[in-house]
Amino acid sequence: MVRRDEFVLNVELSAEPGEVIVLLGPNGAGKSTLLEVLAGVLRPDTGRISVAGVLLDDTARRLHVDKARRRVGFVVQDYLLFPHMNVVENVAFGLRARGMRREHAQSHAIAWLERMGLEGFERRKPRELSGGQAQRVALARSLIVDPRLLLLDEPLAALDAGSRPKVRAELRRHLESYPGCTIVVTHDPIEAMLLATRVVVLESGEIVQDGTPSELARHPRTEYVARLVGLNLLRGTASGTVVEVGPHAVVAVAREVSGAVYVAFPPHAVTISTDRPVGSARNVWPGRVTDVEAHGDLVRLTIDGTVPMLADVTPVAVADLGLGPGSDVWASVKASEVTVYPA
Amino acid sequence: MTHRRPHDWRVPPVILVPALVGLGLLLLPMAGLLWRAPWARFPDLLISESVVTALRLSVMTATAATALSLLGGVPLAWILARSRLPGLTVVRGLVTVPLVLPPVIGGVALLMAFGRRGVVGSWLDQLFGVSIPFTTVAVVLAQTFVAMPFLVVAVEGALRTADHRYDDIAATLGASPWLIFRRVTLPAVAPGILAGAVLCWARALGEFGATITFAGSFPGTTRTLPLEAYVAIGAGDIDTAVVLSVLMIGISVTILIALRGRWMRAT
Amino acid sequence: MRGTRSLLALVGMFVTLVLWSWLGAGTSDDGVRPRPGTSADSETASGSAPDDPAGPVTVLAAASLTESFEELATELTQKYPDLEIAFSFGPSSGLVEQALSGARADILATANRPTMDVAVRGGVVDGQAAVVARNTLVIVVPPGNPGDVTGLTDLGREDLRIALCEPQVPCGSASEALFAHHDVQPAADTLATDVKEALAFVTLGEADAALVYRSDAWAAGDAAHMIQVDGAREVTNEYLAALLADAPNRRAATAVMEEITGELGRTVLEDAGFLEP
Numbered sequence: 001m002v003r004r005d006e007f008v009l010n011v012e013l014s015a016e017p018g019e020v021i022v023l024l025g026p027n028g029a030g031k032s033t034l035l036e037v038l039a040g041v042l043r044p045d046t047g048r049i050s051v052a053g054v055l056l057d058d059t060a061r062r063l064h065v066d067k068a069r070r071r072v073g074f075v076v077q078d079y080l081l082f083p084h085m086n087v088v089e090n091v092a093f094g095l096r097a098r099g100m101r102r103e104h105a106q107s108h109a110i111a112w113l114e115r116m117g118l119e120g121f122e123r124r125k126p127r128e129l130s131g132g133q134a135q136r137v138a139l140a141r142s143l144i145v146d147p148r149l150l151l152l153d154e155p156l157a158a159l160d161a162g163s164r165p166k167v168r169a170e171l172r173r174h175l176e177s178y179p180g181c182t183i184v185v186t187h188d189p190i191e192a193m194l195l196a197t198r199v200v201v202l203e204s205g206e207i208v209q210d211g212t213p214s215e216l217a218r219h220p221r222t223e224y225v226a227r228l229v230g231l232n233l234l235r236g237t238a239s240g241t242v243v244e245v246g247p248h249a250v251v252a253v254a255r256e257v258s259g260a261v262y263v264a265f266p267p268h269a270v271t272i273s274t275d276r277p278v279g280s281a282r283n284v285w286p287g288r289v290t291d292v293e294a295h296g297d298l299v300r301l302t303i304d305g306t307v308p309m310l311a312d313v314t315p316v317a318v319a320d321l322g323l324g325p326g327s328d329v330w331a332s333v334k335a336s337e338v339t340v341y342p343a
Numbered sequence: 344m345t346h347r348r349p350h351d352w353r354v355p356p357v358i359l360v361p362a363l364v365g366l367g368l369l370l371l372p373m374a375g376l377l378w379r380a381p382w383a384r385f386p387d388l389l390i391s392e393s394v395v396t397a398l399r400l401s402v403m404t405a406t407a408a409t410a411l412s413l414l415g416g417v418p419l420a421w422i423l424a425r426s427r428l429p430g431l432t433v434v435r436g437l438v439t440v441p442l443v444l445p446p447v448i449g450g451v452a453l454l455m456a457f458g459r460r461g462v463v464g465s466w467l468d469q470l471f472g473v474s475i476p477f478t479t480v481a482v483v484l485a486q487t488f489v490a491m492p493f494l495v496v497a498v499e500g501a502l503r504t505a506d507h508r509y510d511d512i513a514a515t516l517g518a519s520p521w522l523i524f525r526r527v528t529l530p531a532v533a534p535g536i537l538a539g540a541v542l543c544w545a546r547a548l549g550e551f552g553a554t555i556t557f558a559g560s561f562p563g564t565t566r567t568l569p570l571e572a573y574v575a576i577g578a579g580d581i582d583t584a585v586v587l588s589v590l591m592i593g594i595s596v597t598i599l600i601a602l603r604g605r606w607m608r609a610t
Numbered sequence: 611m612r613g614t615r616s617l618l619a620l621v622g623m624f625v626t627l628v629l630w631s632w633l634g635a636g637t638s639d640d641g642v643r644p645r646p647g648t649s650a651d652s653e654t655a656s657g658s659a660p661d662d663p664a665g666p667v668t669v670l671a672a673a674s675l676t677e678s679f680e681e682l683a684t685e686l687t688q689k690y691p692d693l694e695i696a697f698s699f700g701p702s703s704g705l706v707e708q709a710l711s712g713a714r715a716d717i718l719a720t721a722n723r724p725t726m727d728v729a730v731r732g733g734v735v736d737g738q739a740a741v742v743a744r745n746t747l748v749i750v751v752p753p754g755n756p757g758d759v760t761g762l763t764d765l766g767r768e769d770l771r772i773a774l775c776e777p778q779v780p781c782g783s784a785s786e787a788l789f790a791h792h793d794v795q796p797a798a799d800t801l802a803t804d805v806k807e808a809l810a811f812v813t814l815g816e817a818d819a820a821l822v823y824r825s826d827a828w829a830a831g832d833a834a835h836m837i838q839v840d841g842a843r844e845v846t847n848e849y850l851a852a853l854l855a856d857a858p859n860r861r862a863a864t865a866v867m868e869e870i871t872g873e874l875g876r877t878v879l880e881d882a883g884f885l886e887p
Binding site: 039040066067068069070071072073074076080082083084093094097098141142299316 | 369506508509511513514515517518519530
C-alpha cells in the first residue's frame, strides 16, 4: 500500500512467469505509481513484494531491496535513452554497471540489437531514432540484464498513430519470447486486449477487475470497463428472467438467474422509436435524448430515463425520427441481446 | 520553429527614453575608460612587471578557486537539487548569501573563521603553525567564498531542469549511485556546470573586497589584478589603473559573450 | 499565502530601516559628527553674528586626518552655528585626482607635499598651501605584543607578519625613508594602500606589527600598542591644506582655513597625536 498526499494505492496482485499483465485504468488510478513501487523507485508504506520467490519489499520486516539490486526492468513512456550515449552504449549500460568489460558488454549489446532488428543502428544517438526504434533499444537495454520482472509504462503512447500497430505487433512478439512476468500499463483498451494474457483494471487505487481479455470484454464489472469495451452496464437483483435495476425499472433476460447480477448489452442492440413499439421486444423503456454524437458510421445517443444507456442508431433513423437533444423516445432491447452474470 | 513574428522596430518613446538612460548609465563608465585609456603607452603598461605579476597571480588563483568550487559546489548543488534532507531551504538561502553580501564583510567573516584569532584559524595555528591570512591560499579562499555560489546556483538549476527519471532508470539497470552521478547525471548537466564554472572564474578574477580584507595585498603573493588597480589609484598612477580596468573589462565581456552564444542556450 | 507573507516581511523590513535611519539618529549621536543646527549644544553656544562663516564647506582630506578633522568640525560648528562642514576622506592622491577632475570642494588637505604639489601644478589650488601638521611613524603591535617587537629591526624578521604601507603612497614612502635611515630590510607580508588598512590588520591581531602614523596609532587607542622608533622624528611628513581655486563657498572656506592653521587647529591636531608644523 502506498499513500501519496490524499491518494492511497492499495493493491494485491500475484503473477506467474510468462504472463503479460496489462494494468488498465483511467488517469490517476495509480497504475504508474504501482510500477514505481515494483521498480523500487517508490517505497510502499505497508506491504510485501516478492518476485520469482525473492522478497523485494516487506514493510513488516522493514525490508527494502534497493532499485539497483532488484533486477526489475523498467521501460517508461518516453523510453529515456541516455541522450549522450549511442545505441550500443545505452544497451550495454546495465552490463557495464555490473562490472563487465567494455568490449564484452558491447558485443552482447550488439547481439541484442540484432535480435531486435536494429543492425546498423549501433553508433546512432538516441535523437536519431524513430519512436519504434527507440522503444526497441529501451527494451533491449532492460532485457539484456535478464530482469526477474519487466515493467512497461505506456510503451506505445509516445508513438504516432501510424506506426503504432506495427510497433505493437513487434512488442507483442518480444514479450512472448521473454520468460519472466511482464506488467504493462496502458489506458488504451485495444492495446490491453492485444498484449495481455491477463488484464487488471485499477480504479482509484483499487483493483476492480482481474481476468483474461475476453472475460473483460464480455463481462465488465465497472462503468469504466463497460465504456472501454463498448457495453451498457447495469447492476440489479434478479429473480427468474427479470432483473430489477432500479425503482420501477426492470430488465428481462433470456435465462433464469437469481441474486445480485450485472446485466450488459451493446449500444447497437438498442432500437429507438418515437412511439411506443408493439414488437417482440420485452424490454421497452421511455427516456429522453441528452446527447447526440457521431460514432463511426453510426450515431451514438445518450439516453436518460428509468434505465440510462447509450444507443447506436443509423444516421437515417436520426433524420427520419427527427432526433436531437430533448427528444422523448422509447428504447427497446431484445432479451436475447442482454448478457447477465453474477455480481 | 516554422513560424516567427515579424520584427517590429517601433518602440514607444515612454519605453525608449528610460531604456536609453539606463543603457547610458551602464555603458558610459566603460566608454569613459576606453576614452581615458593611454593607448600609446598601453602595450608597455600591459607588459610592465607589476601588471604581469598580478595577471599571473589572478589567473592562477581564479583557476584554483574555480577548481575548489567545482569540487565542493557540484556535490552541494546535487544535494540541494536532489536530496530531501531536512532544512535544505535554509541551507539554500545561506549558500546564496555571499551573492548579496558586500565582499568586504565576506573578508571580515573569513578572518573571523580562518584568521589567526579565528575559530578555525587559531586551531590551525596552534596545531600546525599554519596561518592563512597574507598567503595565496587566503586569496583562493576569499575568491571561492565569493564565487562558489554562482557555480552552485547554476548547477542546481541545471540539475533541477535535468530529468531525474534518467537516474531512476540507470538505477533499475543496476548502476551504483556513483556510476549514475558520473555517467548519467554529470553528462546531462555538463553545459550547466561549464557555464557555472566560467561565471565562477570570472567572479573570482574580479574579487576585490574579501581578498584585500582577508589576504592583504603583496605583489606576487596576494595582489591580484583588482588590487593592483586599487593600489595604482591610491598611488596616483591612473594610467596603470585604467589599463588594468580595460584588461578586466575585456576579459569579462569575452566571457559573457561566449556564455550568451553557447552554453546559456544549451542549458 | 506564503508569497504574500514574505512580501509583507520584506516591506516591513524596508519600512523599519527607513524609520530607523530617519528617526533613530537623534537618540544615540555621541561621537558622530553632529548635524549643524540640530545639536542642543549649538543653542547654548554664542549666537550667530552676521559676519560669521556660514553655509556648506566641503573638505577633501587625507584619511589619516579623519578623527582630528571631525573633532575640529565639531568645535567649529559650535562656534559658528550656521556653518556646515562636509568631509570626503580618502588617500591623498585619490583626493588630488578628484580635485583635478573638478570635484565641487572648498579645501584640500593632503598627507604629504608631493601630492599637494600635483594639485598646485594642476592649477586647482588658490594661493599657497600651508603646512598644518607633521606626522611621524610609529610601530604598532596588537595588545600583548605577541611578536615581541621592540624596535624597527624587528620589522625585518621573516617569522613575523608585518603590514606596511605601499611605497607609492605617502606613508609608504615615509616608511621606506625610515628603513633606509636605519638600514633595515623590511619583511612585509602586505602592502596597504591606506594607512588605516595596515593598522586594521594589527588591531584584528592578524599582523604582529605595522608601521603607521603616530596619529593613527593614537586614534586606535587600546586596540593597538604603540612603540616609538628612535630617530623617527627625522623622517616626518607634512600635512598641507589649501583653498581650492573653484571653492563654491570661498568666504566660509577661508575662515575654516584660518581656523585649521590657527590655534584651534593646532590644539586639536596635537591632541590627535600629530606634531606641530
